[in-house]
Amino acid sequence: MTFSYEFPRAALTVDCVVFALDESDLKVMLIQRDISPFEGKWALPGGFVRIEETVEDAARRELQEETGLEKVFLEQLYTFGDIDRDPRERVVTVAWYALVRLSDHRVKAATDARAAAWFGMDDLPQLAFDHDRILELAYQRLQNKVRYQPIGFELLPQKFTLTQLQHLYEIILDRTLDKRNFRKKILGMNVLQELDEVETDVAHRAARLYRFNKQRYREMVKQGVNFEI
Amino acid sequence: MTFSYEFPRAALTVDCVVFALDESDLKVMLIQRDISPFEGKWALPGGFVRIEETVEDAARRELQEETGLEKVFLEQLYTFGDIDRDPRERVVTVAWYALVRLSDHRVKAATDARAAAWFGMDDLPQLAFDHDRILELAYQRLQNKVRYQPIGFELLPQKFTLTQLQHLYEIILDRTLDKRNFRKKILGMNVLQELDEVETDVAHRAARLYRFNKQRYREMVKQGVNFEI
DNA sequence: TCAAAAGTGTTGAGCGTACACCCATGC
DNA sequence: GCATGGGTGTACGCTCAACACTTTTGA
Numbered sequence: 001m002t003f004s005y006e007f008p009r010a011a012l013t014v015d016c017v018v019f020a021l022d023e024s025d026l027k028v029m030l031i032q033r034d035i036s037p038f039e040g041k042w043a044l045p046g047g048f049v050r051i052e053e054t055v056e057d058a059a060r061r062e063l064q065e066e067t068g069l070e071k072v073f074l075e076q077l078y079t080f081g082d083i084d085r086d087p088r089e090r091v092v093t094v095a096w097y098a099l100v101r102l103s104d105h106r107v108k109a110a111t112d113a114r115a116a117a118w119f120g121m122d123d124l125p126q127l128a129f130d131h132d133r134i135l136e137l138a139y140q141r142l143q144n145k146v147r148y149q150p151i152g153f154e155l156l157p158q159k160f161t162l163t164q165l166q167h168l169y170e171i172i173l174d175r176t177l178d179k180r181n182f183r184k185k186i187l188g189m190n191v192l193q194e195l196d197e198v199e200t201d202v203a204h205r206a207a208r209l210y211r212f213n214k215q216r217y218r219e220m221v222k223q224g225v226n227f228e229i
Numbered sequence: 230m231t232f233s234y235e236f237p238r239a240a241l242t243v244d245c246v247v248f249a250l251d252e253s254d255l256k257v258m259l260i261q262r263d264i265s266p267f268e269g270k271w272a273l274p275g276g277f278v279r280i281e282e283t284v285e286d287a288a289r290r291e292l293q294e295e296t297g298l299e300k301v302f303l304e305q306l307y308t309f310g311d312i313d314r315d316p317r318e319r320v321v322t323v324a325w326y327a328l329v330r331l332s333d334h335r336v337k338a339a340t341d342a343r344a345a346a347w348f349g350m351d352d353l354p355q356l357a358f359d360h361d362r363i364l365e366l367a368y369q370r371l372q373n374k375v376r377y378q379p380i381g382f383e384l385l386p387q388k389f390t391l392t393q394l395q396h397l398y399e400i401i402l403d404r405t406l407d408k409r410n411f412r413k414k415i416l417g418m419n420v421l422q423e424l425d426e427v428e429t430d431v432a433h434r435a436a437r438l439y440r441f442n443k444q445r446y447r448e449m450v451k452q453g454v455n456f457e458i
Numbered sequence: 459t460c461a462a463a464a465g466t467g468t469t470g471a472g473c474g475t476a477c478a479c480c481c482a483t484g485c
Numbered sequence: 486g487c488a489t490g491g492g493t494g495t496a497c498g499c500t501c502a503a504c505a506c507t508t509t510t511g512a
Contacts, residue, residue, distance in 0.1 A: 094310065204489040412465080
């Protein structure tokens, strides 16, 4: 069975840049291609948009199928519509980026036959198609957005220490921050809930745990306070 | 002649939100539809992406064909991929927004048979499809972006007064600004070139004209100075 | 000479930044 | 008791915001 149209149509795909945070590194999930073109090369998880699903649903489905990830933070990045992106035929792709807690999704890499793996942002393999451009844009977007929207928390466990949070910003923004100033600022925003718990299993004084309070964040936004690191 | 594929494919279109600045208003260009669905309703200029052109080229071509606009500032906004956006069939649209100088494109509205017209942002008609959502998102994007990127100049004549520039920000951001503070700030950024010219044909003291210096802006960015209103 | 808009400085408050030491805990 | 990171305050400079009067020009 085939589907016919009066004019030629591009194929429509989605591709996802999935970021996670290691102890000391920003990581991206990549899938090793097992078919031509670019067989053996690494690529972003993604695939064709089906006719009965929205573009966002397609991104979530592909993420689930290829990496086992569900219910993650997902935001549209950009649509890449150059003519020769794909050597086979015209393919337009809607790119997305996702933020996940590595702890939740440790080694759940390969759900189907293909190999999936986390790569450090400064240890990337050569990528298939124009996926290097997509990844670069996603990284820039993350660096910009993390500074004025509280999306970084998506990369941390629900309960985290202020030092973990500071490291997150240092890793993503690629610069060091002053401990005292960072704490003053983030606590002054009134969006962190101080818990009655501390770290465990550390070989030194245990740090206090905090939780991001989304509700309080929304109230703050309404009051015109704006989140900015 | 028809084109056949193994799986059904969505149609791919582009839609453009074209902003311009009147003396006292932010305007959007709309086209009156002359065919079903939504016949007679106003809609964003746009149309199908051809197989041999990039998505951006399609946006520029449609803009040219439907409104006569060429060489304008154009940036991708978002891709709308809901299933029932178009009652006829599955259509995914890549939305763009454009900024133009109204002076350059005064009444050049209707190039083809359809009526085209500028509408004030607070005097919009009902729109076809989900174009109200697209327009709303474009407006938000403009409001955000104009504050930290020097894109406002795309809406003014090449030579402008500081008062014109201030009004631009007041109209887009929908709040008043302090004259002295505004001038201090914008001049302090070192991206405006003071000309040896003044306004003409005004019934009061003529204001000095300035020009945006893109080169100097890029130098400033390199030095880490960031544009922000 | 009048109307209209151009042009121009100062002050106070709040914010960002730089900076160093003691404390608690596990081994 | 020692190593490791946790936790804390102050002082200075800069930027932002508030605010009003004189000057220029054309009619």
